[in-house]
Amino acid sequence: xxxxxxxSPEDLSLRISALEERLNQVESLLKYKSRHGxxxxxxxxxxxxxxxxxxxxxxxxxxxxxEYGLAWIGSAVLLLGMIFFMSFVxxxxxxxxxxxxxxxxxxxxxxxxxxxxxxxxYMASMFxxxxxxxxxxxxxxxHFFESTPAVENMWIVLMLLILSIAAMIYHADKLKGEFMSIxxxxxxVLTALIADSTYFTxxxxxxxxxxxxxxxxxxxxxxLLILSIxxxxxxxxxxLIGNPVAGHPLGAISSHQNNLIFxxxxxxxxxxxxxxxxxxxxxxxxxxxxxxxxxxVFSILLLLIVVTFYPSNYVWIFLGISFACLLYSIIxxxxxxxxxxxxFYANFSFMALSIAVYGNSGLPGSYIxxxxxxxxxxxxxxxxxxxxxxRMNTLLYLSILVAYIATTHPITSYxxxxxxxxxxxxxxxxxxxxxLVLKTEIIRNVYLTITFFAMLYMLYYAAPKDYITIxxxxxxxxxxxxxxxxxxxxxxxxxxxxxxxxxxxxxxFDLAKMEQGYRIIAFIFIGLIxxxxxxxxxxxxxxxxxxxxxxxxxxxx
Numbered sequence: 193x194x195x196x197x198x199x200s201p202e203d204l205s206l207r208i209s210a211l212e213e214r215l216n217q218v219e220s221l222l223k224y225k226s227r228h229g230x231x232x233x234x235x236x237x238x239x240x241x242x243x244x245x246x247x248x249x250x251x252x253x254x255x256x257x258x259e260y261g262l263a264w265i266g267s268a269v270l271l272l273g274m275i276f277f278m279s280f281v282x283x284x285x286x287x288x289x290x291x292x293x294x295x296x297x298x299x300x301x302x303x304x305x306x307x308x309x310x311x312x313x314y315m316a317s318m319f320x321x322x323x324x325x326x327x328x329x330x331x332x333x334x335h336f337f338e339s340t341p342a343v344e345n346m347w348i349v350l351m352l353l354i355l356s357i358a359a360m361i362y363h364a365d366k367l368k369g370e371f372m373s374i375x376x377x378x379x380x381v382l383t384a385l386i387a388d389s390t391y392f393t394x395x396x397x398x399x400x401x402x403x404x405x406x407x408x409x410x411x412x413x414x415x416l417l418i419l420s421i422x423x424x425x426x427x428x429x430x431x432l433i434g435n436p437v438a439g440h441p442l443g444a445i446s447s448h449q450n451n452l453i454f455x456x457x458x459x460x461x462x463x464x465x466x467x468x469x470x471x472x473x474x475x476x477x478x479x480x481x482x483x484x485x486x487x488x489v490f491s492i493l494l495l496l497i498v499v500t501f502y503p504s505n506y507v508w509i510f511l512g513i514s515f516a517c518l519l520y521s522i523i524x525x526x527x528x529x530x531x532x533x534x535x536f537y538a539n540f541s542f543m544a545l546s547i548a549v550y551g552n553s554g555l556p557g558s559y560i561x562x563x564x565x566x567x568x569x570x571x572x573x574x575x576x577x578x579x580x581x582x583r584m585n586t587l588l589y590l591s592i593l594v595a596y597i598a599t600t601h602p603i604t605s606y607x608x609x610x611x612x613x614x615x616x617x618x619x620x621x622x623x624x625x626x627x628l629v630l631k632t633e634i635i636r637n638v639y640l641t642i643t644f645f646a647m648l649y650m651l652y653y654a655a656p657k658d659y660i661t662i663x664x665x666x667x668x669x670x671x672x673x674x675x676x677x678x679x680x681x682x683x684x685x686x687x688x689x690x691x692x693x694x695x696x697x698x699x700x701f702d703l704a705k706m707e708q709g710y711r712i713i714a715f716i717f718i719g720l721i722x723x724x725x726x727x728x729x730x731x732x733x734x735x736x737x738x739x740x741x742x743x744x745x746x747x748x749x
Contacts, residue, residue, distance in 0.1 A: 288342050294330025298323045321372050324360040328379055331356060336386050346387070353383050354396075361403060370413040377404055377420050381427045388438035393431060394454040397424050401461045412473045417465075417482060424458055425489045432496065448501035452509070455493060462486040466524055466533040476530070483536050510548040517541035525576050535580040542569050546588070556600040562592045563606075563613050570617055574624050582621070586635055589613070593642065597649070607650035614642040622680070637682075644686050648693065662713070664694040665721045672725060687725065694718055 301323035308316040335341040335349040343349050357379050364372035377400050384396035404420035407413055432451070434440045465482045494513075498506045521537035528534065545565065550558045566589040573581035593610055600606075618639035625636070647667050655663040671687035674680070698718060 291330045291334055291342065294326050298326035298330065301326060317367065317369055317372070320363065321375060324356065324363070325375070327356045328353060332386070350383065350387055357383065365407060365410065368411060370411070370416055373407055373413060374416050374419060377416065378423060381423050382437070385427060385430060385435060385437040388435055390449045394428070394451060397427055398454055398457045398461070400424055401458050405461055405464065409468050414474060414478055418485060421462060421482070421485055421489060425493055428455060428458070428493060432500070444500055448497070452497055455490070455497065459486060459490040463520070466528050466530070479530060480532055483533060487536065487540060507548045507551040510544040510551065514541045514544035514548060517544065531576070531578055532580065534576055535578040538572055538576060538578070538581055539584045556596065556603065556606070559592060559596045559600065560606055560609055563589070563610055567613060567616060570620055574620070582635055586638055590642070602653035604654045607646070607654060611643060611646040611650050614639050614646055618643060640682055640686065644689065648690070661694055661698050662717055664690055664697070665718050668694065669721060691722060691725065
């Protein structure tokens with residue numbers, strides 16, 4: 193029987209430390225392999241030396257640079273070399289021979305990609321992209337950017353280009369290659385621009401938007417979807433300024449050629465993002481990002497088109513957009529659980545309606561309609577239970593009020609309307625605060641503050657100069673009555689602040705300017721109001737003390 197080997201405590205400690213270090217390395221390897229999709233049964237194939245383990249667990253090692261970085265550079269250099277060679281052949285032997293050479297090179301590239309698929313998958317995917325680019329370039333040079341085209345019929349070449357792009361997008365979807373799909377969408381947009389035919393060009397841009405949305409629903413390619421928004425709208429902008437890609441000088445096109453219809457189609461396609469089911473495939477923030485980016489870029493391009501082609505007859509355009517967005521927001525409110533989606537399109541609808549109102553009534557006529565419109569928006573916010581609409585409506589109302597005061601001489605009916613609107617809005621927010629789930633009183637306080645200043649402003653210009661102080665005193669009485677009826681302390685504070693402003697105005701301005709008779713009436717009236725308010729508070733505080741003392745006695749007994 194063999195003699196058992198004995199270990200000293202120091203040796204045992206060293207062996208345990210070595211075993212722990214080795215286990216940590218194996219755990220790191222397991223985590224790395226699971227993140228990169230390597231099955232567990234293949235882990236035994238990994239060599240167990242420290243150098244290879246370090247390379248596999250560190251994503252920024254030398255091997256990664258060689259695998260990915262050099263694959264990019266090498267593919268780009270090879271592609272450019274083939275393009276230069278094709279140009280040389282074209283100059284010597286003509287476009288047909290050059291096209292045959294390019295298609296042959298593409299075929300060899302595809303074969304090489306298939307051969308390297310198992311051993312070097314990333315390089316194989318880069319070769320496949322290069323092959324599609326060679327096919328596209330070979331076909332494009334048959335007609336475009338040539339003084340003597342090999343194929344005179346542009347439409348034949350365009351159909352071939354579209355077929356090549358369709359094949360590329362199909363392979364991207366099949367291989368789950370997002371970068372390849374992005375290249376395909378870019379080539380589709382490029383084809384649209386070099387075609388330089390209005391309805392064909394813009395139709396291809398619609399197809400590009402639809403393709404990006406379709407691929408997103410299948411593969412959740414977020415980068416593709418967001419990039420496509422910028423690419424499609426940018427291509428439309430290039431078309432608007434004369435399409436320099438086709439060799440034209442910069443300058444706005446002479447007629448609209450119904451391009452607004454295509455712009456509306458882009459916006460509509462990207463607006464269907466709320467109906468793409470998440471199913472835990474991507475972050476919910478992608479909904480908000482796409483909706484906001486699409487709305488922002490669409491609005492910029494829409495304003496550019498309106499200013500260029502419809503400077504005097506844009507009312508019906510914005511009315512139509514307003515109605516469509518409002519209807520869509522109602523649908524989203526009932527079909528989609530996220531509140532932001534419906535709120536965004538509701539706000540967009542009312543902004544479009546505001547522009548239509550301005551276009552129909554001009555200034556200052558539109559101020560009154562825009563002011564009362566804010567109440568309709570507030571009703572919509574209550575219906576949708578949307579705090580976002582409330583906040584946007586408050587900001588819009590403030591902007592309208594500031595613009596009115598800054599640009600228009602006071603109009604009594606307008607002043608009264610703005611005061612009533614602010615007061616009613618504050619009352620509605622207080623009445624429906626539970627439905628709106630408003631966590632603070634900030635927004636309602638904003639409307640009450642507006643009411644306070646709007647009331648002073650309105651009475652200052654509406655009342656005769658000798659009766660400004662008296663009218664402000666009446667406003668203070670009105671606030672006190674509201675505080676009693678509604679049992680709201682904020683109206684009492686508004687009454688007190690109004691009295692303070694009234695007294696300041698009385699002593700600083702009225703003493704020097706008012707006639708003696710009006711001065712006597714003003715002092716007596718304001719004094720009685722102040723004494724009445726003081727009397728009311730004294731009685732109210734007295735009742736509170738009596739109630740508190742009686743409750744204390746009952747508790748003591």
